[in-house]
Amino acid sequence: MTTPDIKTDATGINLTPIAAGKVKALLEQEGRDDLRLRVAVQPGGCSGLRYQLFFDERELDGDIVKEFDGVEVVVDRMSAPYLAGATVDFADRIDAQGFTIDNPNAGGSCACGDSFH
Template structure:
């Protein structure tokens, strides 16, 4: 299973982690809920779990737990900065639909 990280996302994550000396990674997980059935949760963490997928790129470190990974297999994590604002965006081929906020999806 694989998840990729764009250069823009890696740059933003590395910047965030550099400002938080006690945090070493961004954990992205999938939880039940949200307006479309599932939602992404973003959390800065100090430690990784033994079963985490670890993605490292250009000073960024992302962790995805083994329960969330099947929902995110093949996904691309991006960071967008446009007139609408700044946000992490996950392009997930497993999602059959998503809501307008971009943080929840259905399979």
């Protein structure tokens, strides 16, 4: 399912305007303008792979950088195939809170929702 107010790019990761706004607010709290949101996939969790979202100032060889409403999102070359077409959103509801990732490449997830395969 895609959010109607974002442009979906099947070759890379997407960031909703709500998520971009939250990232901007967090960066302002940090007081640094050299950080970008890095989204990565690492081995781990019940289902084999786990998402990592963190602020990073590093530039790694092969990084893919996209900009959304003034927010730079970085994906390393090893994680890129797992995140192609994925959408990062931010939820603040009773049933979900924090950043969420809707990933068409995930075949399934564990019961706790912390990892995927």
